[in-house]
Amino acid sequence: MASLTNRAKVLEQKPMNFMERLYLPAIFKGMAITFMHMFKKKATISYPEEKRPFSPVFRGLHVLNRDEEGRENCTACGLCAVACPAEAITMEGAERKTSEEHLYREEKYAAKYEINMLRCIFCGLCEEACPKDAIYMSETFAPSNFTRKGFIYSKDELLIPNPVNDKEKYDIAKGMREAQLKNK
Amino acid sequence: MLEQGNIHLPEGSIEKQTTTLNLGPTHPATHGVFQNILEMDGERIIKAESTVGYIHRAFEKIAERRPLYQITTLTDRLNYCSSPLNNMGWHLTCEKLLGVKTPKRVDYLRVIIMELSRISDHLICNSIVGVDTGAYTGFLYVMQYRELIYEVYEEVCGSRLTTNMGRIGGFERNFSDVAFQKIEKFLAEFPGVWKEFENLFNRNRIFIERTVGTGAISAERALNYGFTGPNLRATGVDYDVRVHSPYSSYEDFDFIIPVGTTGDNNDRFQVRNEEIWQSLSIIRQAYQKVQAFKGTEADVYHADAPAYYLPAKADVYTKMEALIYHFKIVMGETEIPAGEVYQSVEGGNGELGFYLISDGGRTPYRLHFRRPCFIYYQAYSEIVKDTMLSDAIVTLSSLNLIAGEMDA
Amino acid sequence: MHINEILFWFLTALALFSAMMVVFSKNPVHSVLWLIMVFMAITGHYIIMNAQFLAIVNMIVYAGAIMVLFLFVIMFMNLNAESEPQKSKWMKFAAVLSGGSLMLILIAALKDNEGFISSMRGEGSIGLIKNLGKVLFTDYVVPFEISSILFLSAMVGAVVLAKKDSSTIVS
Amino acid sequence: MSLTHETIKETLVAQFGDKILSWEESYGMACITVQADHNLKVLTFMNDDPTMGFQFLTDLTGVHYPDRKGEEISVVYHLHNLKENVRLRMKIYVPVEKPDVYTATGLFSGANWMERETYDFYGVNFVGHPDLRRILNVDEMDYFPLRKEFPLEDQTRIDKDDEMFGR
């Protein structure tokens, strides 16, 4: 078939020369390569002991955000559930009572917020869809578990530590504690 | 010729001179889920019958129920070795339908990502050819550098394999400096490794003998079957979607199309090899072009398409108009024109086409994927006819069949 | 009883039992394996008789090559079916009878032999490869060469016989 | 580029007249609709005719339009002339009660599985196909899943409890 473009470059199959016919030179070359690798630095990250830092945009387990005063941001608008291709998010909204103003930022809040991590595909669309600065993904990958029930993450397990009354945990979650320890 | 008489013959023994071997669906070489029922005469394959569908996931049906932006999660899982490429193809399709014009920088960023994923795709394919001929070590050498590509992905979008990268009109966020550094690192380190891999295989007689002249298909047959991509180019036809119908500003890049001569396993291997070098050169060019945008007005990462590209989060939190658009886009209620679009990209293993019929609704009316693997695999039984069992396995891997893409 | 005698009787019993099993096993593969046992026993006899070279050659040629060929053919053709057509009972009976009477006649004819075999060490070394080789390559060099030609022709013959006519392959 | 959409249109109309039911161009690609029983003739002509040269079957698929009475099932061919780099879409419509279409396997070997897939999804009966069986789904399946009347989820499923599903 005639050439369709003027960019083609034909890769001819070169016939083997005498040295290549002997098998051995190429084998020795290969063996030299593998042998040199024995002394190379090992690429392995021994996972449970060493951890590879994930990128700041890594899409791991979800977190539900609170504002600086420790109030939940989520208003149960349902956009994340709509955006979820795996239909992994369940929520039930509720009206905020006046006594709960220190708990929830807006008038509506999610009374129940569950994510099924087993169905979730960590695509990040919920994070993007949230108009209220409420749901984010974290740099923790989802841990494995023995039963299916163990993968329903309820609101308690998703909410970030309260920055007001649980400052220490909050700092750890923010990764500040590690940074400080490292600096010391 | 044979009188039965009173002599009892073993059942079915008269006609059967061959054995039937069931290769797959859980055979190690079928990495994935292909089944081949082989009629074998000794070690020679007389007839092969392929069965597919062991991982049919009804992508096309799901796509009819998903708004456009959610379909990336499906395209990710088509050819999972090069999922960003599929994503970009899908976004290009949407942009074509919606009439969104992407700025040059977005195009170049996309080119970088697409070529990276092409490299990762070819890497897997060629190193698996190595594994299937029995040499495992080369595979692990290059897999280390696939990690570098994945790190770039992770830096750009936060995920490694099924990236869900890119949005209609651009990317969800700008590339960070770390991402660029990682690309640089890859560009610096990878050529040496790839050279080493070539040294391990290219001129090794055992490898040459295993691949040359096996699993060959002629250009005519390949075209008749609808081959595209490296498998077609290995037969000597220089058809490349990137050149024939350039998308994402591929016309701005200078690269050649490597073609083979005989279409055998070795040609496919060599074509992929050379394409990796070409991709590296394209990435370099694109990287320079992107760097040239630095600080200029065109330093953008998405198109100006407020109806389809989500507004910035800061605006969503504060401005009413942005919030409305945000809601509309997420709910999939922005205006989508009716029409039929066919857009194809040069996927990791051939022309990956998207045939989208929109009736103006929130979801596609019909979305069909032209999956190159699906087309290659039907030629498999013809290719492996009259070859040895071992050749059939090398052929299977050198065709680069990806089950997820094939069965959709 | 001396150890050599014990060995003799053990090997004889093994050889005879295995030989019977060769004939009476239903499964051809079992037959092959029993025949290998017979050869092993015979190899043992050779060693007792101080014919080391023959012992090893017996093992290599018979057990290692010929029987592998048998096994090969049986495996290839999947002849392990145990439902081999049997000859009629009377035929079998007649066969055993005639075989038995042949044995009786021969035993009767040969029973009055004199002579014995001892297996003292150093009692001659004709079983050693050195002495055998000397005789083989001087006095018997012509038969040796002829046998090599026989081998060659057998090899060619086997290849020609077993080679498939490429046009008759059923596809 | 010597082969323009006009030439294609003129050649086809000259050859087949009113068997070419419609002609349109959408998003830069020409699209013809052909009378259902003429699909193979048109394909053969476009394959053999030296000026046309559409010898590459890019894609073949089906579409289901339940609202179009009498022409519910559509079969779409994407053809490509590699030399001139022109793509063409060809459509035919058949009724859902009798979805008989001539097979293109004689022209394109690659059409084999694509037609099987289309059969699997839509039940299009490709007349003359050498081996028209289901390809992706199990043989026991008794409906054509991509037709619009079948919902996405499997109706027979019993496992859909809340524990496993979000909503």
Added chain:
Amino acid sequence: MDLMAVNLAYGIEKLLLIGGIITVSLIVAMYTTYAERKVAAWMQDRVGPNRAGPFGLLQPVADGLKLFFKEEIIPLTSNKTLFVLGPALAMVTAMLTSAVIPWGSSIEIFGRNVSLQIADVNIGILYVFGVVSMGVYGIMIGGWSSNNKFSLIAAVRGASQIISYELAMGLSLIALLMMTGSLSLKTIVQQQMEGGWNILYQPLGFLIFLICVFAECNRTPFDLPEAENELNFGYHQEYSSMKLGLYLFSEYVNMFISSAVVSTLFFGGYDIPFVDEAALSLSIGANTVALLGFGALFTKIIFFLFLFIWVRWTIPRFRYDQLMDLGWKKLIPLALANMLITALVILWLNK
């Protein structure tokens, strides 16, 4: 050997030696599996097993124990007796060869001169060949009795491969035997101690022999019977538990014994290079030298084991017909040529 001369001490000594050698070869085989994994890991820039015990040293123990406590499965369609016989045969034939290998010169214990060789058979090499030719049965019977097509193909491949390469192996050795004039391994070693290693005189013969050894052990590039990408572990595919363990083990025992044979035939066996053993034994005692010699042999063996592993993780494998091609059309003519040239040189030198 004269069976009348059997006395108690001799018997005990031989039994101890046999026990010792079996233990050593089992332990070496065990740790070869570990070495295989570790070396492979190093060559692939990995770390390799390091969880079981310090540096993962207990890995082979863990594997063995696990296999031991796993369920035995005998497939319903298989031939039960043969299915069990297969791995046993493989293991036995693998171990048998070690009988004629001189593991060292003799040492003196309690005034007795104990030779570190189980049996100095004067046709030692032929014995090795005899046992090796029996090794086919393990693979054949195992593969065939599993009643699995992959296993059967593997068995057929394995058997024909071993038979074919035995020829080239024998022919390559004939040239060596022409030089040594003896079939006894002990004599061959002693000759090498005096006259230099055989590798110097027979490099081509060594190469052919080594290649054939690779083929006989079913190691890459000749691992067609268990090519995991094609035949899914081949002949031992249907085996589980300890029967599988025996197969895997016999492969490594084979490797160990083969390495020992190669070192003995071509690399001077227990000869310590560049050292005059006789002189040394005067100064530090014969026993020490014998142990040193044993150590030297072991070093050589370990080198060859490493070579086995090294090659395995480097090069691709042959195809079945190419393998036969190599064996019949290349190695056998080469070995014949080698034989001819050696004969000519010997004649010329003797003239």
Added chain:
Amino acid sequence: MPVIPINYYIFLSLALFTIGIVGVLTRRNAIIVFMCIELMLNAVNVLLVAFSKMHHVAAFATDRATTVGTEAQLFVFFIMVVAAAEVTVGLAIIVMLYRNIHSVDINFLNRLKH
């Protein structure tokens, strides 16, 4: 000194030979028949080696450098050669036979005469 009368060997050999004959006569599977022939050949081999040994022992008493009996062992050697050649050809014939009539039943061979 352990002495085994030559009769024992003759009887062993005869027994093996007879078993071979019975096998040939009773079985119909060509391969097993073939194997029985091998058995008979081996019976003869045993006998030859035994006689060789017997004569050698006898001659050795007078002449320590005697080579009496070597011929018999060489005979065994040649028999093995012939047996090997015979097996290759014989098995090839059986394979051919099997290919053509899909059975290794020797009763089929009757048909050769028609």
Added chain:
Amino acid sequence: MSRPVRFNMIQKDFSDLGINNVQLPEGHTGEGFFATSLEKVVGMARKNSMWPLPFATSCCGIEFMATMGSHYDLSRFGSERVGFSPRQCDLLMVMGTIAKKMGPVLRQVYLQMAEPRWVMAVGACASSGGIFDTYSVLQGIDQVIPVDVYVPGCPPRPEAIIDGVLRIQELVQNESLRRRTGEQYKALMDGYGIQ
């Protein structure tokens, strides 16, 4: 959009571990020192020699390659001898979507495995069907075979797969030697119609 926190610090508790790893009732613990220490040793051995059978059908298989690869190196746990023969393997790692057409095959593979055997469902598709809530996809492999450990993610990162392997090891180490002959195990198998 910067994230409020980097990590989700919640630790799920695994107290319901007992559901899958049935221990003997209290009354039966008097097994003596030897039996218990044997059990421990065997547990350790099994734990460090899990030979996986990668039943890789799609994306997760590619991540499994990365797990096997130099960077993550599953061989550290003694698990690099991947086998595709069910007889030889201890751990069935199901990675990727299992279509309904594939279900019987998977079950067959599981049946062919020798006891003790463990199953790990890697990734959303194998565990629950993931996004493929369609007519052709099995909604989780636990409909056809019992699963010991689920690993979420689509696909899970290699770290997550290793995490799953560690969890399996935990299970293996604590398993009683007699669990596989126990009543509860039999009931579990009967639940799947096996044996």
